[in-house]
Amino acid sequence: MSATTDPDTASFNSEAAATRKVAPFLVMPSIAVLLAWMIVPLVMTLWFSFQYYNLIDPSARGFAGIDNYAYLVTDPDFWVSLRTTLVLLASVLVITVGFGTLLAVLFNQPFPGRNIARVLAISPFFVMPTVSALIWKNLLMHPIYGVFGALASTIGIQPVDWFAQFPLASIIAIVSWEWLPFALLILLTAVQSLDHEQKEAARMDGAGPLAQFFFITLPHLSRAIGVVIMIETIFLLTVFAEIFVTTSGGPGNATTNLAFLIYARALLQYDIGGASAGGVVAIILANIVAFFLVRSIARRLEV
Amino acid sequence: MRETPMQRLLSFILGWGTALLLFFPIAWMVLTSFKSERDATSPNLFFTPSLDSYHEVFARADYLSFALNSIVISVGGTVLALLFAIPAAYSMAFHPTRRTRGTLLWMLSTKMLPPVGVLVPIYLLFRTAGLLDTRSGLIAIYALMNLPIVVWMLFTFYKEVPNEILEAGRMDGAKTAGEVWFLLLPLTLPGVASTGLLSLILCWNEAFWSLNLTSAGAAPLTAFIASFSSPEGLFFAKLSAASTMAVAPILVFGWFSQRQLVQGLTFGAVK
Numbered sequence: 001m002s003a004t005t006d007p008d009t010a011s012f013n014s015e016a017a018a019t020r021k022v023a024p025f026l027v028m029p030s031i032a033v034l035l036a037w038m039i040v041p042l043v044m045t046l047w048f049s050f051q052y053y054n055l056i057d058p059s060a061r062g063f064a065g066i067d068n069y070a071y072l073v074t075d076p077d078f079w080v081s082l083r084t085t086l087v088l089l090a091s092v093l094v095i096t097v098g099f100g101t102l103l104a105v106l107f108n109q110p111f112p113g114r115n116i117a118r119v120l121a122i123s124p125f126f127v128m129p130t131v132s133a134l135i136w137k138n139l140l141m142h143p144i145y146g147v148f149g150a151l152a153s154t155i156g157i158q159p160v161d162w163f164a165q166f167p168l169a170s171i172i173a174i175v176s177w178e179w180l181p182f183a184l185l186i187l188l189t190a191v192q193s194l195d196h197e198q199k200e201a202a203r204m205d206g207a208g209p210l211a212q213f214f215f216i217t218l219p220h221l222s223r224a225i226g227v228v229i230m231i232e233t234i235f236l237l238t239v240f241a242e243i244f245v246t247t248s249g250g251p252g253n254a255t256t257n258l259a260f261l262i263y264a265r266a267l268l269q270y271d272i273g274g275a276s277a278g279g280v281v282a283i284i285l286a287n288i289v290a291f292f293l294v295r296s297i298a299r300r301l302e303v
Numbered sequence: 304m305r306e307t308p309m310q311r312l313l314s315f316i317l318g319w320g321t322a323l324l325l326f327f328p329i330a331w332m333v334l335t336s337f338k339s340e341r342d343a344t345s346p347n348l349f350f351t352p353s354l355d356s357y358h359e360v361f362a363r364a365d366y367l368s369f370a371l372n373s374i375v376i377s378v379g380g381t382v383l384a385l386l387f388a389i390p391a392a393y394s395m396a397f398h399p400t401r402r403t404r405g406t407l408l409w410m411l412s413t414k415m416l417p418p419v420g421v422l423v424p425i426y427l428l429f430r431t432a433g434l435l436d437t438r439s440g441l442i443a444i445y446a447l448m449n450l451p452i453v454v455w456m457l458f459t460f461y462k463e464v465p466n467e468i469l470e471a472g473r474m475d476g477a478k479t480a481g482e483v484w485f486l487l488l489p490l491t492l493p494g495v496a497s498t499g500l501l502s503l504i505l506c507w508n509e510a511f512w513s514l515n516l517t518s519a520g521a522a523p524l525t526a527f528i529a530s531f532s533s534p535e536g537l538f539f540a541k542l543s544a545a546s547t548m549a550v551a552p553i554l555v556f557g558w559f560s561q562r563q564l565v566q567g568l569t570f571g572a573v574k
Contacts, residue, residue, distance in 0.1 A: 111318050122557075129525070240511050
């Protein structure tokens with residue numbers, strides 16, 4: 001026996017040692033590509049933001065100092081776009097988190113066909129942004145051919161030309177429709193993990209449904225709500241496709257957010273320097289949020 | 304049992320009411336796709352269903368190439384991300400070091416870089432490298448974009464595999480690659496599958512890079528649908544048919560993987 005196990009043990013030990021030596025390095029390729037993906041464009045954006053650089057005027061190159069930034073902050077369009085970005089963000093957050101919380105509680109109650117209803121309710125999240133935006137714009141919100149217009153005519157009121165009269169509100173409606181299911185999905189998961197005995201105990205003590213919601217469910221959800229807010233913020237700061245296919249930032253600059261402004265500067269006006277300065281602002285904005293998100297996740301991370 | 308019949312009825316009405324309301328735009332899109340162009344512009348519920356719009360969308364020579372681009376780019380990006388992520392997650396889950404925690408959080412933080420902040424350099428780099436409007440360009444972007452999420456999800460699944468099983472494998476002489484391939488992968492296949500599925504969904508629906516970095520040759524379905532945005536292109540039935548086909552596969556995937564999505568989308572912060 002011992003004669004046969006000895007080589008085995010020896011080979012096990014050497015294999016195990018080899019694995020132990022190799023394994024920690026297996027993470028290196030991922031780190032390398034992510035580092036390159038992050039650092040190279042970041043440095044380039046910063047560099048361009050201090051350069052005169054326009055693709056259609058190659059003669060005007062050179063160090064610009066803070067000119068691009070100065071131009072940006074003195075441009076009323078920039079401040080409008082910043083305002084639009086924040087209004088869009090705040091409105092969608094309020095709508096999705098508010099209704100998301102209520103719906104999460106609702107879809108946690110037992111009722112016939114609940115699972116199917118849940119699946120239907122979260123479906124919009126899986127629809128690609130260009131489809132969502134165009135279905136809403138054409139099939140629903142079109143003043144003449146859309147469903148909303150037809151409903152308005154039926155009950156005898158003047159149909160609304162949504163994208164002309166309320167352009168930003170229309171974008172907010174579409175984006176909220178896309179993200180409400182996300183909030184619902186995450187918050188429902190959190191509601192389901194709520195300890196039933198705790199609620200039962202509260203009921204025994206005479207807490208009504210409202211008191212249960214505010215003193216047990218809501219505190220339990222606070223962490224999940226925080227996560228929803230932060231993840232949505234990351235994406236909502238740079239809403240692009242919905243604006244691109246519906247209003248192209250208009251009418252005027254009514255729906256131009258920071259992402260669309262940068263896109264227009266870079267790929268429509270070919271102003272690389274100016275677009276990069278806007279890019280730096282977008283990165284700073286996102287990082288303020290990211291700081292809190294990463295900290296909150298770090299607390300939960302067990303390695 | 305505890306709920307009174309009245310409460311159940313109320314939940315039923317409110318629950319189904321909101322569900323149908325939220326699902327209505329999708330249902331309406333599918334319904335419109337079976338209408339003729341003439342019927343499509345009126346909210347008529349009674350019409351003779353036809354597949355004409357589907358035929359016409361298919362007849363456009365380029366539809367299939369858009370669909371093919373979507374498939375190649377999404378699958379390519381997902382496979383590439385998994386190729387990088389599987390060894391990385393294995394290494395961090397079974398051979399953690401002092402730096403593992405920091406590495407994971409740093410990977411997450413790369414997700415926070417807004418794409419529009421690096422649009423200019425990526426566009427210029429792609430132009431210089433001849434990657435604009437190529438599938439390989441988008442595959443690379445999508446793989447990098449999803450790599451942090453993919454690593455995180457795999458890491459979570461691997462953490463649940465007891466180390467003893469791998470040690471037993473090593474006892475039987477499995478090399479590192481064999482350990483991952485013959486032991487870990489079969490054990491965590493559901494996890495790897497749902498990770499891949501989430502990555503597929505995110506790639507399929509991505510509409511920033513695909514709109515900015517492609518024009519015709521490598522443009523996926525997101526860009527194809529965007530081409531319906533021109534005002535003169537108010538062909539509701541065809542728009543609906545093309546949209547239904549673009550959305551249907553991913554919608555079904557999404558229905559089946561809700562729970563894993565929560566884990567993946569929140570980096571395990573909500574359980």
